Amino acid sequence: MNVEGFFAAARQLPVAPLEALVGDKGLVVVAPHPDDESLGCGGLIAEARRLGRAVRLVVVTDGCGSHTHSALYPPERLRALREDETRAAVAELGLAPEHVRFLRLPDAHAPSAGPKAEAAATAILEEVDACEAGAVFVTWGHDPHCDHQASAAIVGLAQGMRPTLTAFAYPVWGWTLPAETEVGAAPEGHRLDVSAHVAAKGRAIAAHRSQTTDLIHDDPTGFRLAPEMIANFEGPYEIFIALQPEAIQP
Incomplete structure (x- = not known):
């Protein structure tokens, strides 16, 4: 397809309540970079917190690849900024900062296999246990970004370690793929109604100021989320695609 x-x-997947995704348990969101959690799962996090569910966020990379030529924000300062932005973002969604875990793998070089990937998978399982998660949510394996694909593969490793682990994919950069790109079988999964959380999600996305404004203004090659990209995440539904371990790889 x-x-x-x-x-x-x-866009036609059945609309289902949170219980259809995680049962009566908590959940873990795996974000390749600081901001992916707000874009793809902001409504999910907010709805889970509204219902009093435990949520954990695992951010895989350090985010230092967004502005590699800034003198004002060299890597250490940029990493600290992006982590602070993430904490501010998830606060808008009802998630406490102590429930965010930063793995700090190198941006644009997250591993899909090997000891570091296995350690990341183990870290995710630790967060699964910490919140008694009913499911893990990770970026879609067809997203055209190496870290998004690696994060999906890492969750695949976690499923290999724990075959009963339920996982769902959320697309981020997949929305930008050329229409003719082949991506395999038709999707299975659910849409979650997040209309009650659109405003909070918008504030969470905006909290990532380094990615949405000219806060870092001394890097002409720096990354910035375009308004038309952000528009993909402003609707009343979030899409979650059911994953099997063998379906993780792009």
């Missing part, structure tokens, strides 16, 4: 048909089908 090409990506145009895939997303057309994804």
Whole structure:
């Protein structure tokens, strides 16, 4: 199935309550970079917290690849900024800062296999146990970014370590794929109604000021989320695609 048909089908997935995704348990969100959690799962996090569910966020990379030529924000300062932005963002969604874990793997070089990937998978399982998670949510393996694909593969490793672990994918950069791109079988999963949390999600996305404004103004090559990209995440539903271990790899 090409990506145009895939997303057309994804937009028709059944709307289901949080219980359909995680039962009566908590959840873990795995974000490749600081901001992916707000874009793809902001409503999910807010709804879970509204219902009093335990939530953990695992951020895989240090985010230092967004502005590699800034003198004002060299890597250490940029990492600290992006972690602070993440804590501010999830506070808008009702998540306490102590429930965010930063793995600090190198941006654009997150591993898909090997000891560091296995250690990341183990860290995710520790957070699963900490909140008695009913499911893990990670970026879609077809997202055209190496760290998004690696994060999906890491969750695949976690599923290999614990075959009963339920996982769902949320697309981020997948929305930008050419319409004819082949992405495999039709999606299975659910849409979550997050209409009650659209404003909070918008504030969470905006809290990532280094990615949405000219806060870092001395790097002409620096990354910035375009308004048309952000618009993909402003609707009343979030899409979660059911994953099997063998379906993790792009």
